[in-house]
Amino acid sequence: MALNAKIPAGPLKDKWQNYLAKTRIVNPANRKKLDVIVVGGGLSGGGAAASLAELGYNVKVFFFQDSARRSHSVAAQGGVNAAKNYKNDGDNIYRMFYDTIKGGDFRSREANVYRMAEVSVDLIDHMVAQGVPFGREYGGYLSNRSFGGVLVSRTFYARGQTGQQLLLATYQAMMKQVKVGKLKQYNRHEILDIVLVNGKARGIIARNLDTGEISRHAAHAVVFGTGGFGKIFYLSTLAMNSNGSANWRAHKKGAYFANPSWTQIHPTALPQSGEHQSKLTLMSESLRNDGRIWVPKNKDEQRSPGDIPDEDRDYYLERRYPAFGNLVPRDVASRAAKERMDAGYGVGSLKNAVYLDFKTAIERLGEDTIKERYGNLFTMYEKITAINAYKEPMKISPAAHFSMGGLWVDYELQTSIPGLFAVGEANFADHGANRLGANSLLQASVDGNFILPNTISNYLADDIRTGSISTDTPEFDDAEKAVKDQVEKLLAIKGTMPVDQIHRRLGKIMFKEVAMSRNEKGMIWAIEEIRKLRKEFWENAAISGDEKGPNSELEKAGRLADYLEIAELMTVDALNRKESCGAHFREDYQTEDGEAMRDDKNYMYSSAWEWENGKEWKEHKEPLEFTEVTPTVRSYK
Amino acid sequence: MKLTLKIWRQDNAKTKGKLVSYDLSDLSSDMSFLEMLDVLNEQLAVKGERVVEFDHDCREGICGQCSLVINGQAHGPEGHYTTCQTHLRSFKDGETLYVEPFRANAFPVIRDLKVDRTSMDRIIQSGGYISSFTGMAPEANSTPIHHDIAESAFDSAACIGCGACVATCKNSSAALFVSAKVGHLAKLPQGQVERMERVIAMVTTHDDEGFGSCTHTGACAMVCPQEVQLLDIARMNFEYNRAVCLVKD
Numbered sequence: 001m002a003l004n005a006k007i008p009a010g011p012l013k014d015k016w017q018n019y020l021a022k023t024r025i026v027n028p029a030n031r032k033k034l035d036v037i038v039v040g041g042g043l044s045g046g047g048a049a050a051s052l053a054e055l056g057y058n059v060k061v062f063f064f065q066d067s068a069r070r071s072h073s074v075a076a077q078g079g080v081n082a083a084k085n086y087k088n089d090g091d092n093i094y095r096m097f098y099d100t101i102k103g104g105d106f107r108s109r110e111a112n113v114y115r116m117a118e119v120s121v122d123l124i125d126h127m128v129a130q131g132v133p134f135g136r137e138y139g140g141y142l143s144n145r146s147f148g149g150v151l152v153s154r155t156f157y158a159r160g161q162t163g164q165q166l167l168l169a170t171y172q173a174m175m176k177q178v179k180v181g182k183l184k185q186y187n188r189h190e191i192l193d194i195v196l197v198n199g200k201a202r203g204i205i206a207r208n209l210d211t212g213e214i215s216r217h218a219a220h221a222v223v224f225g226t227g228g229f230g231k232i233f234y235l236s237t238l239a240m241n242s243n244g245s246a247n248w249r250a251h252k253k254g255a256y257f258a259n260p261s262w263t264q265i266h267p268t269a270l271p272q273s274g275e276h277q278s279k280l281t282l283m284s285e286s287l288r289n290d291g292r293i294w295v296p297k298n299k300d301e302q303r304s305p306g307d308i309p310d311e312d313r314d315y316y317l318e319r320r321y322p323a324f325g326n327l328v329p330r331d332v333a334s335r336a337a338k339e340r341m342d343a344g345y346g347v348g349s350l351k352n353a354v355y356l357d358f359k360t361a362i363e364r365l366g367e368d369t370i371k372e373r374y375g376n377l378f379t380m381y382e383k384i385t386a387i388n389a390y391k392e393p394m395k396i397s398p399a400a401h402f403s404m405g406g407l408w409v410d411y412e413l414q415t416s417i418p419g420l421f422a423v424g425e426a427n428f429a430d431h432g433a434n435r436l437g438a439n440s441l442l443q444a445s446v447d448g449n450f451i452l453p454n455t456i457s458n459y460l461a462d463d464i465r466t467g468s469i470s471t472d473t474p475e476f477d478d479a480e481k482a483v484k485d486q487v488e489k490l491l492a493i494k495g496t497m498p499v500d501q502i503h504r505r506l507g508k509i510m511f512k513e514v515a516m517s518r519n520e521k522g523m524i525w526a527i528e529e530i531r532k533l534r535k536e537f538w539e540n541a542a543i544s545g546d547e548k549g550p551n552s553e554l555e556k557a558g559r560l561a562d563y564l565e566i567a568e569l570m571t572v573d574a575l576n577r578k579e580s581c582g583a584h585f586r587e588d589y590q591t592e593d594g595e596a597m598r599d600d601k602n603y604m605y606s607s608a609w610e611w612e613n614g615k616e617w618k619e620h621k622e623p624l625e626f627t628e629v630t631p632t633v634r635s636y637k
Numbered sequence: 638m639k640l641t642l643k644i645w646r647q648d649n650a651k652t653k654g655k656l657v658s659y660d661l662s663d664l665s666s667d668m669s670f671l672e673m674l675d676v677l678n679e680q681l682a683v684k685g686e687r688v689v690e691f692d693h694d695c696r697e698g699i700c701g702q703c704s705l706v707i708n709g710q711a712h713g714p715e716g717h718y719t720t721c722q723t724h725l726r727s728f729k730d731g732e733t734l735y736v737e738p739f740r741a742n743a744f745p746v747i748r749d750l751k752v753d754r755t756s757m758d759r760i761i762q763s764g765g766y767i768s769s770f771t772g773m774a775p776e777a778n779s780t781p782i783h784h785d786i787a788e789s790a791f792d793s794a795a796c797i798g799c800g801a802c803v804a805t806c807k808n809s810s811a812a813l814f815v816s817a818k819v820g821h822l823a824k825l826p827q828g829q830v831e832r833m834e835r836v837i838a839m840v841t842t843h844d845d846e847g848f849g850s851c852t853h854t855g856a857c858a859m860v861c862p863q864e865v866q867l868l869d870i871a872r873m874n875f876e877y878n879r880a881v882c883l884v885k886d
Contacts (some may be wrong), residue, residue: 007767023854041727047771052770054770054771063702065694066692066702066753066754066755067701067757067758067798069701069758069761069798070695070702071698071700072694072700074695074700075699083776084777104662122774125773125774125775125776126769126771126772127777128771128780128827129767129774129775129777130769130775130827131766131767131790131825133787133788133790133791133794133821133825136781136784136788137784137789139781140781140782141778141786142779142785158791159791161699164699164795165791165794171761172761172765172767173766173770173771175758175761175765176760176762176766176768178758187755210747210748210753239696239700240694240695241694273667274665274667274668276665276668276672277672278672278696279669279676279697281696349681372788380697380698380722382725383715383722384669384697384722387725422789427704450771453771494685497683498679498682498683500675500679542679542682542683542685543682544684544685544688545688549648550690550748551688551690552678553678553688553841581684621661629659
């Protein structure tokens with residue numbers, strides 16, 4: 001199938017309005033004849049579920065948590081961007097669009113990015129109306145802070161819990177629709193496959209994680225708000241149960257996977273302290289507004305950080321990138337930290353961290369101001385490390401965080417499977433090869449609330465006479481059987497290697513060769529290792545218990561089985577792209593001073609991989625055309 | 638370090654449960670409590686035994702999915718921590734720890750340490766929202782909100798819905814949880830229109846779900862990971878009485 005991104009005609013700034021003016025919509029009386037399944041109850045899925053239910057569609061939403069309020073959007077800390085220009089600092093939709101395009105190293109789809117910036121304005125209005133207690137100035141108006149990769153203050157925030165507050169607003173909107181009967185929620189349910197009828201997505205197979213029951217659900221369209229797959233690295237900022245399985249199962253049924261290797265490695269997470277560790281807690285990027293990052297100038301520095309005078313400190317971001325300083329984009333900050341640590345300047349007992357220091361800011365603003373801005377982050381830091389960061393600098397380190405890649409979607413957010421849509425982190429397009437801070441909450445929310453509800457109608461308009469979709473068909477029989485067979489196969493392994501151990505080993509391979517810095521030799525090695533590990537998993541994974549009732553080992557094993565395949569595609573994609581762009585840094589393609597070297601002549605495209613023959617992939621290319629910007633060498637110096 | 642764990646094992650809500658003892662050694666004080674359970678489960682899985690089921694997800698104290706009563710205290714000994722933020726440095730080498738689920742009539746046990754907290758979802762469904770549909774909102778800065786009021790609303794809104802307040806309350810009351818949402822929305826101008834119906838509906842649903850009444854012992858506020866204030870319960874009572882006087886009759 002040839003890729004058709006369906007970008008509307010007309011000047012960039014008019015595309016979305018032109019689309020809205022002409023797209024087909026569904027009469028309110030017909031909406032109640034149409035069923036939509038949403039997978040994922042976070043900001044994107046939950047926003048879509050609530051908004052579609054408000055429009056009058058019959059919506060079922062599935063998520064694995066016990067409540068949608070726990071979806072991983074909850075963990076986003078720093079903020080959400082919008083081009084409100086409340087600060088009068090020269091912000092506007094075009095500037096936000098340009099910052100995002102440049103931040104993504106000219107590897108995103110121009111029309112999508114412009115739309116995201118355009119709709120950002122409505123999102124803040126929407127969330128305030130829902131009761132989100134954003135930070136405010138003393139005059140009562142909304143406050144803003146700045147984030148990496150931009151020169152204006154356009155980030156709205158609710159202390160360091162912005163994601164939680166946006167998610168709760170979305171969750172509450174969902175609960176309202178549950179109460180009025182337009183939305184049915186299936187908590188503690190995991191999606192194990194999608195069902196295609198005549199080439200269209202018409203349903204899913206779900207497993208109830210409490211009872212083990214496998215059930216069929218049909219609908220006219222399916223929406224995935226299934227998030228990212230950064231947990232593939234085992235150690236990551238993601239929740240323990242975040243996974244790539246729904247996306248992967250859809251991929252194996254025909255959905256193209258775009259730019260799978262572009263993973264954001266976040267520069268400010270807590271460093272690993274030992275082998276047992278399960279999670280790398282994120283410290284919000286907003287901390288870089290007031291915190292200064294440094295390492296000692298002396299490799300063998302023995303003094304405690306407070307005793308090291310300024311002249312013996314290397315504020316390496318301020319040194320290398322004077323224009324943006326500590327607020328360079330995440331990929332740049334992570335690589336710079338890795339460079340210092342690899343050169344032997346890392347701090348902490350494992351030499352795997354750098355300092356994030358608030359001393360200057362506390363002297364300038366006082367401890368109370370810092371407490372109001374970041375209090376909960378300092379508390380969180382102390383709970384985990386037992387260190388008071390008002391008194392000594394935080395130790396931070398890069399960690400796997402966000403999947404810029406995901407299911408390929410067109411302008412309408414429809415995947416290459418008709419009737420299957422993807423919103424939020426689950427899709428690709430908006431962030432290019434590197435996501436700017438506070439654009440994640442934004443993209444998830446606008447996809448779910450403002451974009452998908454206006455594009456899905458063009459698809460559903462063909463289904464107003466279809467009638468309800470039956471689950472009693474050979475397609476559902478086959479999909480259910482395949483799912484049951486896989487569960488049986490996993491339980492029959494009865495090996496001796498714990499699932500988490502295999503996952504940790506996969507994570508190590510991926511973090512070493514397919515993360516911040518990549519080279520051909522390493523990735524060829526990685527593919528071999530991934531294949532060996534996959535074989536070992538299917539021969540020797542220790543999965544106890546049975547399929548009746550809760551079995552967390554079985555859940556983890558199913559997800560890991562998919563990760564062991566996703567890992568290979570990520571590596572294939574990274575190996576195939578012989579250039580450096582954004583988070584994709586190829587050691588074999590860099591400038592003399594260690595900056596990324598893009599190759600616009602050969603790689604100005606998004607890769608979209610098709611699963612072929614059950615073991616290989618075919619690459620499709622979506623060329624990226626820039627009409628309003630000229631791709632330049634991305635410089636933050 | 639070494640620890641002895643007495644863990645509550647129960648197949649499902651209909652069967653009886655019991656404490657089962659496990660000895661763990663070679664633990665590090667830097668481990669989180671849940672990472673210790675990971676270690677135990679790896680050992681059980683290798684032996685082919687059914688693992689200990691427990692709830693967890695973000696492991697950074699914000700999703701509210703982890704629970705557990707450790708040595709009689711919801712979320713462990715530290716107070717204002719979640720279980721996932723509790724580390725083994727809070728315990729002594731060689732100690733015996735009793736690990737139980739959050740217990741309440743409104744939280745039936747699913748298996749072992751997992752409980753069903755959908756009763757809290759149903760409280761929110763009854764009124765814990767502002768009925769503003771997507772697309773209805775006015776310009777955000779058209780309604781200024783005093784800095785201190787926004788901050789106070791945030792203090793209440795910060796509730797993570799974990800249910801520790803219920804687990805620790807001798808009456809299994811969810812008053813702190815309900816009051817956090819009532820307080821959050823009642824403090825904001827956007828929440829005024831539905832203010833009275835909201836508090837009546839949420840309090841009624843709270844009682845119907847089998848949560849107990851609040852007798853102001855304040856135990857809930859001692860464990861709340863987000864330090865939601867006991868004062869919110871007083872505010873809720875004020876809101877409720879005000880609503881009953883003005884609306885109900």
